Amino acid sequence: MKNSLKNKLIIILCLLLVISLGTVCGASYWSASNLLANSLDKEAELSASNLSIRIDGFFQEKIEIVRAIGGLMSADQNVEHDLKIIQEAQKKNPEFETFFFSHDLSGKKVINFKGEVTDISDRPHIKEASKGEGKVVVSEPVISKRTGNNIVTLVVPLMKDNRQYGYIGSTIPINEIQKKVSEEKFGELGYAFLVSKTGTFIYHPNSEFILKESILDMGILELQTAFEDIKQGNHGIAQYKYENTERFASYAPTNLNWGIYITAPVAELHAPVDQLLVRLTVISLIVLALGVVLIYFLAVRMVKPIERLNHAVNVVAKGNLKETVTVDGKDEIAVLSRDFNQTVSHLKNLIEDVSLSSDQVQRFSQEVSEGIKQATENINQIGLSIAQISEGAEAQAASSQEVALSMTDMAAGIVKIAETSAHVSEAAQIATEQAEQGTAVVEQAVLQMGSIGEGTSKATVAIEQLNNRSKEIEGILDTISQLTSQINLLALNASIEAARAGEHGRGFAVVAGEVKKLANQSEESASKIAMLIGEIQQDTHHAVEVMTEGNQNAQQGIQLVEEVREIFGNILESSRNVAAHILEVSAASEQMSAGSQQVSASVDEMHTIAKHASLDAQTVAKATEEQLQAIQEIGQSVEHLNTVAEELQQGIRRFTV
Numbered sequence: 001m002k003n004s005l006k007n008k009l010i011i012i013l014c015l016l017l018v019i020s021l022g023t024v025c026g027a028s029y030w031s032a033s034n035l036l037a038n039s040l041d042k043e044a045e046l047s048a049s050n051l052s053i054r055i056d057g058f059f060q061e062k063i064e065i066v067r068a069i070g071g072l073m074s075a076d077q078n079v080e081h082d083l084k085i086i087q088e089a090q091k092k093n094p095e096f097e098t099f100f101f102s103h104d105l106s107g108k109k110v111i112n113f114k115g116e117v118t119d120i121s122d123r124p125h126i127k128e129a130s131k132g133e134g135k136v137v138v139s140e141p142v143i144s145k146r147t148g149n150n151i152v153t154l155v156v157p158l159m160k161d162n163r164q165y166g167y168i169g170s171t172i173p174i175n176e177i178q179k180k181v182s183e184e185k186f187g188e189l190g191y192a193f194l195v196s197k198t199g200t201f202i203y204h205p206n207s208e209f210i211l212k213e214s215i216l217d218m219g220i221l222e223l224q225t226a227f228e229d230i231k232q233g234n235h236g237i238a239q240y241k242y243e244n245t246e247r248f249a250s251y252a253p254t255n256l257n258w259g260i261y262i263t264a265p266v267a268e269l270h271a272p273v274d275q276l277l278v279r280l281t282v283i284s285l286i287v288l289a290l291g292v293v294l295i296y297f298l299a300v301r302m303v304k305p306i307e308r309l310n311h312a313v314n315v316v317a318k319g320n321l322k323e324t325v326t327v328d329g330k331d332e333i334a335v336l337s338r339d340f341n342q343t344v345s346h347l348k349n350l351i352e353d354v355s356l357s358s359d360q361v362q363r364f365s366q367e368v369s370e371g372i373k374q375a376t377e378n379i380n381q382i383g384l385s386i387a388q389i390s391e392g393a394e395a396q397a398a399s400s401q402e403v404a405l406s407m408t409d410m411a412a413g414i415v416k417i418a419e420t421s422a423h424v425s426e427a428a429q430i431a432t433e434q435a436e437q438g439t440a441v442v443e444q445a446v447l448q449m450g451s452i453g454e455g456t457s458k459a460t461v462a463i464e465q466l467n468n469r470s471k472e473i474e475g476i477l478d479t480i481s482q483l484t485s486q487i488n489l490l491a492l493n494a495s496i497e498a499a500r501a502g503e504h505g506r507g508f509a510v511v512a513g514e515v516k517k518l519a520n521q522s523e524e525s526a527s528k529i530a531m532l533i534g535e536i537q538q539d540t541h542h543a544v545e546v547m548t549e550g551n552q553n554a555q556q557g558i559q560l561v562e563e564v565r566e567i568f569g570n571i572l573e574s575s576r577n578v579a580a581h582i583l584e585v586s587a588a589s590e591q592m593s594a595g596s597q598q599v600s601a602s603v604d605e606m607h608t609i610a611k612h613a614s615l616d617a618q619t620v621a622k623a624t625e626e627q628l629q630a631i632q633e634i635g636q637s638v639e640h641l642n643t644v645a646e647e648l649q650q651g652i653r654r655f656t657v
Helices: 005-071 079-092 124-129 175-183 221-231 271-317 332-391 393-608 613-653
Strands: 098-102 110-112 150-160 163-173 191-195 201-203 236-242 245-253 259-265
Touching: 005 079, 005 098, 005 150, 005 163, 005 175, 005 191, 005 236, 005 245, 005 259, 005 271, 005 393, 079 098, 079 110, 124 150, 175 191, 175 201, 221 236, 221 245, 221 259, 271 332, 332 393
Parallel strands: none
Antiparallel strands: 098 110, 098 163, 150 163, 191 201, 191 259, 236 245, 245 259
């Protein structure tokens, strides 16, 4: 049966198991994904920041060396002295490719370590250094015409009286920087690349990109956005698609506004989470299979007693009182089964008692019929005697003796009829009492079935209370959402105040940012809990529907017991009819007794007054007619009693005991 309680129970429990497993797996996968994402973000940002620090340290070291060399130059701008200084520096610092200096800011009299004077005023880094702002200038990477190396030019100001009067410069190969970047790995397939402040690739695993291609020309919007963020001095995370592969990237700026990118395929980084998802799926399927088997056997075990009880109720409703229910356990169903067996047992005993009483009524009615036949024969004999009395006084005297004998027999028959009527009346009274007891037992069964319906209603109320608690939890979640919104606002205000505080508020800004992230995570968790609460409310509504259906089944059981009570009502009514007719038989017996007394008086009068024999014969004839009428009434009552007893037997035959 598709709508059976067992199938519904299995479906509901399986759905709850699937939802539970799906929720656990989803929460585990979501939690692991978030943990991995946070870990990857922090690890990648840390790697990019460390690489940026190493690059900045490299340049800072070189700048300090050049600044120290500039500090050795003469204050009176002696060209020969300063030339010897840079020539000596050239020998002692082989990591530098060349040194040069200028005692003015025009850029047209730049002297290299060979003493050659050149005009390089058109170069962007010389133009920047010639502004006289007293700052260090680093050029864009270029390919050295002399050595073919990738180099940058450092230009350090020469100061006198806090004024810049010239500069000292040096070209540095960036092979070491490119090596540092190439050695940076992230995962198995991850790598790092470096771009200049104009977007030109300083290093990339694809050598064809180096100093030839720009990140702005790749057509990848996410990388372009990250580059603009780097120019603002920010670091962050980006995800983009390159060569049909989704990639993850962390970026960070250097002090030169160069951009460090560390990238790796998303599939590789998420491989542990994907493996976890596979494991969770396999484990969930195994648990689901075991759970379905366990739920099936549990449902069969729970529903089987109900099916047995339902079958027994249907069998008893059809009249078979031999059916019993096997009782296992001590739960409510076991108690109901035990009460059902007891009810059927009482009903069976009652039917047996009523059947026995009905048999006695039939037997007593047969005895009464035989007495009536005998009385009829006696009356016929009296009629013959009266005819003989009419012929003569002598014949009357002779016949009076026979009449006396006949009256004796008739009196004995009347006494027998009275005794039989008393027995029949007593049996009918017993049958009535037994029928009343059966009705009381059925009433008790109706009350018990009603208790079952009340229990089901209480369970429905309990589930509704659970639904109300879920709504209270929703209210609490709304409060949490409001609190997280307030925390976000406070974190934003804290970030603004930290920005106003400048360098001293930087640490506080980081804390405010973390608080904002935690608030966002709390808000997302509250939203997901709200979704779960909604699903639980749907499940509780479904459970209420199932409990309602169970209550309807209990009502059907009450209707079946009501049918049994109606049958007993018919039996009780039939028993009362039998008792009423027995009273009629008793009344007829009294009339027969009165008639026999009249006949006896007539016989005595016949013996004492022979003269009035004719008159006495007429009196006896009338009395005989009255007796005949009384006997006919008794016969009719006995026939009616037989009919009632037969109807009672037909009602009892509906039951098999």
